[in-house]
Every structure is written in C-alpha cells, then in structure tokens.
Amino acid sequence: MRDILSVRGIEKSFGSLKALDGVSLEVEEKTVTMLIGPNGSGKSTLINVVMGLHKPDSGTVTYESTDITGWPPHKLYRLGLARTFQIPALFWDLTVLENLLVASKDHPGESFLKAPFKGTWMKWEEEQVAAAGKILRLLGLSEKWNQPTFQLSGGQMKLVELGRALMSGAKFICLDEPISGVNPTLAHEIFAKILRLRDELGITFFIVEHRLDIAITYVDYMHAMAYGKLLASGTPEEVVSDARVVEAYLGA
Ligand SMILES: Nc1ncnc2c1ncn2[C@@H]1O[C@H](COP(=O)(O)OP(=O)(O)OP(=O)(O)O)[C@@H](O)[C@H]1O
Ligand SMILES: [Mg+2]
Numbered sequence: 001m002r003d004i005l006s007v008r009g010i011e012k013s014f015g016s017l018k019a020l021d022g023v024s025l026e027v028e029e030k031t032v033t034m035l036i037g038p039n040g041s042g043k044s045t046l047i048n049v050v051m052g053l054h055k056p057d058s059g060t061v062t063y064e065s066t067d068i069t070g071w072p073p074h075k076l077y078r079l080g081l082a083r084t085f086q087i088p089a090l091f092w093d094l095t096v097l098e099n100l101l102v103a104s105k106d107h108p109g110e111s112f113l114k115a116p117f118k119g120t121w122m123k124w125e126e127e128q129v130a131a132a133g134k135i136l137r138l139l140g141l142s143e144k145w146n147q148p149t150f151q152l153s154g155g156q157m158k159l160v161e162l163g164r165a166l167m168s169g170a171k172f173i174c175l176d177e178p179i180s181g182v183n184p185t186l187a188h189e190i191f192a193k194i195l196r197l198r199d200e201l202g203i204t205f206f207i208v209e210h211r212l213d214i215a216i217t218y219v220d221y222m223h224a225m226a227y228g229k230l231l232a233s234g235t236p237e238e239v240v241s242d243a244r245v246v247e248a249y250l251g252a
Contacts, residue, residue: 001028001029001030001031002028002029003026003027003028003029004027004028004029004030004063004064004171004172004204005026005027005050005061005062005063005172005204005206006025006026006027006060006061006062007023007024007025007026007046007049007050007059007060007061007062008024008059008060008061008062009022009023009024009058009059009060010022010023010024010046010049010056010058010059010060010061011023011056011057011058011059012042012045012049012054012056012057013057018228019042019045019228020042020045020046020049020056020228021042021227021228021229022059022229023042023059023225023228023229023230024059024230025223025230025233027172027204027206027221028204028220028221029202029204030198030202030203030204031198031204031205031220031221032194032195032198032205032207032218032219032220032221033204033205033206033207033219033220033221033222033223034206034207034208034209034215034219034221034222034223034236035047035206035207035208035222035223035224035225036208036209036210036212036222036223036224036225036239036245037224037225037226037231037248038226038248038249041225041226041227041228041248042225042227042228042229043208043225044176044208045228046225047083047174047176047206047208049061050081050174050206051073051076051081051083051174052068052070052071052072052073052075052076053073055069055070056069056070063076063079063080063081063172066079068081077168077170080168080169080170080171080172081170081171081172081173081174082164082165082166082168082170082172082173082174083165083173083174083175083176084158084161084162084165084173084174084175084176084178085161085176086176086177086180088157088158088160088161089161090149090157090160090161090164091149092148092149092150093148093150094148094149095145095146095147095148095149096136096141096144096145096146096147096149096152096160096163097129097132097136097145097146099149099160099163099164100132100135100136100160100163100164100167101125101128101129101132101167102164103163103164103165103167103168104128104131104132104167104168128167131167132163132167133145135163135166135167136163138166138193138196138197138200138201139159139160139162139163139193140159140189140193141156141159141160141163144156153186154181154182155179155182155183155186155187155189155190158178158179158182158190159190159193162175162178162193162194162197166197166201166203170203171202171203171204172203172204172206173203173204173205173206174205174206174207174208175194175205175206175207175208175209176208177208177209177210178190178191178194178207178209179191179209179211179214179215180209180210180211184214187211187214188214191214191215191217191218192218194207194218195218207219212240216236216240219236220235221233221234221235221236222234222235222236222238222239222240223239224239224242224244224245224248226244226245226248227248231244231245231248232244232245
C-alpha cells in the first residue's frame with residue numbers, strides 16, 4: 001500500500017523549548033495509524049503542524065504528493081484532511097443531523113448568484129441529507145438524528161464530531177484522544193466503527209490516544225515519540241515491546 005501522508009524532518013520550537021526535533025514518519029493509506037508517547041512528547045504539536053495550526057520551523061508535510069507544509073486549516077479541509085478535538089466542539093442547540101449538515105462543504109445557496117434560484121440548491125440539500133443519513137447509519141446514530149447534541153453522552157458527542165469530519169468528504173482524519181473519558185464498552189464500539197469506516201469508506205485515521213489497553217487491538221500501525229523525537233515505528237506489538245519505548249514510558 002502507498003503512503004498518504006509523509007512528514008520529513010519537522011522541527012518546531014516554542015521559545016527555547018524544542019517540541020519537535022526532526023520528526024519524520026509516514027502514514028499508509030487506509031490504515032488506522034496511532035501515535036503514542038508520554039505527556040509532553042510532542043504528539044499534539046505534530047498533529048497541529050500536520051493540520052495547519054502551527055507552521056513548522058523546518059521540514060515538510062506531504063499529502064498525496066502535494067506539499068502542504070504551512071497550509072492553513074481551511075485549505076487542508078478542502079483537500080480532504082479533517083480532525084476532531086479532544087473536547088468536542090459541537091453546535092449544542094442544533095440536532096445531530098443539523099450538526100452534520102453544517103459541516104458539509106460548498107453550499108450552492110451561499111453563492112450570491114445562485115441563492116435566488118431555489119431549484120439549484122434544493123437538490124443539493126437533498127443529497128446532503130442522504131449523505132448525512134448514511135454516515136449516521138455507519139456511526140450507529142440513526143435513532144438520535146433529531147436530538148439536540150447537548151443531550152448526548154460523551155461518547156456519542158465524539159461520534160458526532162467524527163460524523164462532521166466525514167461530511168466534509170475527508171479521506172484523512174486525525175483523531176485527538178477519541179476515547180478519553182468514554183466508558184470501555186463505548187470505547188470499543190468507537191474503535192469498531194473506526195475500522196468500519198476504514199474498510200467501507202477507505203478513510204485513513206491518524207490517532208493520538210493514551211488508552212493503549214483498548215486501542216491497541218484495533219490499530220494497524222504505530223509510531224512512538226518521546227522528547228520531540230520519533231523513537232519507534234511498526235506493528236503495535238513491535239512498538240510497545242521496543243526497549244526505547246518502554247524506557248520512555250517508565251522514565252516519564
Ligand atoms: N503553544 C505552545 N506554547 C508553548 N509550549 C508549547 C505549546 N504547545 C506545546 N508546548 C510544549 O511543547 C511540548 C510538547 O507538547 P505537546 O502538547 O505536543 O505534547 P503531547 O505529546 O501532546 O502531550 P500530552 O500527551 O500531554 O497531550 C510540551 O513541553 C509543551 O509544554
Ligand atoms: Mg497532546
């Protein structure tokens with residue numbers, strides 16, 4: 001399989017603190033790839049560099065052979081990269097379905113020229129509702145479509161965030177701690193859904209998660225970081241038994 005994302009020699013400092021010290025890694029297409037490392041090792045900084053929140057001091061980020069280094073988030077979103085945040089940011093008074101529809105791209109009614117011609121965007125809206133319905137089915141949220149999101153459980157809110165990323169048509173999705181604060185049963189369900197989305201929609205997932213006990217059984221590939229450097233890459237079994245990774249966790 002081919003790499004969808006490639007990170008080469010990324011360096012990023014905050015003042016005198018070197019948060020990323022020459023990080024290079026690849027993410028293979030249509031895999032669930034996980035990034036692990038002790039607190040403060042640079043995982044979120046790396047995600048923020050990939051997703052356009054931070055500009056790296058040096059190094060490159062390549063997505064499907066396009067150099068996207070330093071691109072702003074909205075441009076990455078159009079290219080097919082999306083993310084979720086550790087704490088979901090939803091429109092709490094809107095329903096589950098409405099939250100998904102707000103995320104869909106390129107509403108023709110927003111165009112000044114097309115807005116008066118209702119027929120041009122009615123069909124588009126119907127298609128978007130159908131797409132949202134399919135995503136809600138894949139996420140197991142069909143029954144909840146008409147509920148305001150503030151009424152959902154924490155795990156369901158995370159699923160709605162994922163649904164919003166899917167509505168954008170994203171092919172590469174970064175998940176920041178998708179199961180933190182979620183009970184074990186739902187955490188397993190969330191990962192089972194992630195695998196289903198990988199297989200049925202061909203999505204690539206790049207995931208930061210601390211709860212290895214649950215996540216490890218679902219992951220295709222793993223990268224481990226410590227002190228702003230990449231320590232090991234491989235299958236989850238290889239990485240968690242790597243002496244440098246064990247030491248980084250024990251020493252942290
Ligand atoms: N915006 C910032 N300004 C200054 N320092 C920062 C900033 N963001 C991160 N850092 C520092 O960079 C280092 C790496 O932080 P980062 O958040 O990437 O770690 P992490 O691996 O995501 O940790 P955690 O597992 O706790 O989320 C830390 O020392 C952190 O304090
Ligand atoms: Mg972090």
